[in-house]
Amino acid sequence: MKIRFWGVRGSIPTPLSSNQIQRKISAVVQRIKTEDLKSPETREAFLATLPANIFGTVGGNTTCVEVRLNDDTIIIFDAGSGLTRLGTHLFHENSHIRNYHIFFTHFHWDHIQGLPFFSPQVYNPECSINFYSPVPQFEEILSGQMKSPYFPITMDMFSKNVHFNVLDNNSIHIGNSKINWRRMKHPGGSFSYKIEEDFRTMIFSTDTELQNSDFEKNEKNISFYQDSDLIIMDSQYTLDEAIEKYDWGHSSYSLAVDFASAWNINKLVLFHHEPLYDDNKMESIYKSANWYKKYQQNSEIEIILAREDLEISL
Secondary structure (H helix, E strand, O other): EEEEEEOOOOOOOOOHHHHHHHHHHHHHHHOOOOOHHOOHHHHHHHHHHOOOOOOOOOOOOOOEEEOOOOOOOOEEEEOOHHHHHHHHHHOOOOOOOOEEEEEEEOOHHHOOHHHHHOHHHHOOOEEEEEEOOOOOHHHHHHHHHOOOOOOOOHHOEEEEEEEEEEEEOEEEOOEEEEEEEEEEOOOOOOOEEEEEOOOEEEEOOOOOOHHHHHOOOOOOHHHHHHHOOOOEOOEEOOOOHHHHHOOOOOHHHHHHHHHHHHHHOOOOEEEEEEEOOOEEEEHHHHHHHHHHOOOOOOOOOOEEOOOOEEEEEO
């Protein structure tokens, strides 16, 4: 399976400001030397030496992650503003995909605000859109925020091939994959999802405030977490912030590292970034997480900072 990130921020979309762009340009200018400008090759070589926080950005769109299964089935986690980028990308590449499976972790605005703009897919009668959630009334929840005075387009304008599937069993099969879910601590509740395909497993666990019970070596936890290949985990806070904002429904990057180590998960993707953090701050958190993992029992965890357009293959 291939995992691609279209939106990685939490709470609200966070576009780069003019001042932030200017500071990036200034940082590049301060580093450049005369010999770096001699030819197209030297210019490209120079650009390749720039750190990611200068020559790039983690992105400002809210939560949306695409999982492309080996049979080309598309599974999407959450419909934040990043979903609009995914829809535009698929349209411009003239994608042959006509079936989409969108799973909702919960229904806070930053996880649904891109849904009306998943265009043309949700309005195209040739496309089949399947929505999934364990929340029984989730069709009513979604349609309730797409009507006057909140929005000029109602959900009635979606294609008739849009279907709402309430998850009420232990697992569901899509393509060659099996998907499980479980409830996590977050105001109003949130669900983590686990995909298994061809002996590879990935977990999507955004908007999660980790508890001691999540570390317990019981049958339920072992079945869901143990030895997974990859987990995309809420790591919005530093440890001090997580303590200060107890009960806000998010975790610290250090606790996410603890969790991946405890369950022997190979890859940890730091996700749901704090909207107040710029790229420099995100880079420092990434470095701190890698320093911190050295003191874990399973110190070989690969830590990845979620960035828009990042693609990971399992």
